[in-house]
Amino acid sequence: MGSAMIATTAPRRRAAALVAAVLAMLFAQLFVLGVGPASAHGGPFEGQIAQDGEGGVYVTFAYTEDGHPVEALLTGTVEGRSATGEVLEPVPLVSASQGSGIWGVPAGTFPEGEWDITVKVSEPAPYETSAPIEIVMADVVAEDYVAPAAAGAVDAAPAAEFGSWVAVGLGAAAVAAVLVVGALLFRRSRVSV
16 A cells, blocks of 8 residues: 555656646746847937927927837926027926826927027936927917827837737646646546555
């Protein structure tokens, strides 16, 4: 009877060791899938300057590595020099309501004309960019107005959600596979008794 106990214990130990190894690989894979996209949100970012058609300027900030919007709080300013020599002192950037990663200055800040706009950010990391912008006052009918930045922000959201759902689906499939393999190995070790 003692030898039968030893014979059934060895397959169970091997099955348990195999399940533990598969679980360790699964958790390592989930760690890589889960941490990879989040870690891409650090590092350098870029800003694109545009005018809103009402004398305001907005800037969209995105990480250079993955193109995702910068969701961190920004501390920055916008200043400008017109083609006629007029200087606009630094105006603080404020978060825009159009979406994540969009900051701007209020409508009516800049008069119409050609401007060299400079954006300076001190937080979350030092950054500066400049661009020539023609400020125009558009004749906008309220029903026809769609904020230009809102269209870009809407397009990025489904792609980000899709990536996170793929990671969840892969993780769930891996967990199911480990459970099935473990159950089959455990059942096999019990049948061989």
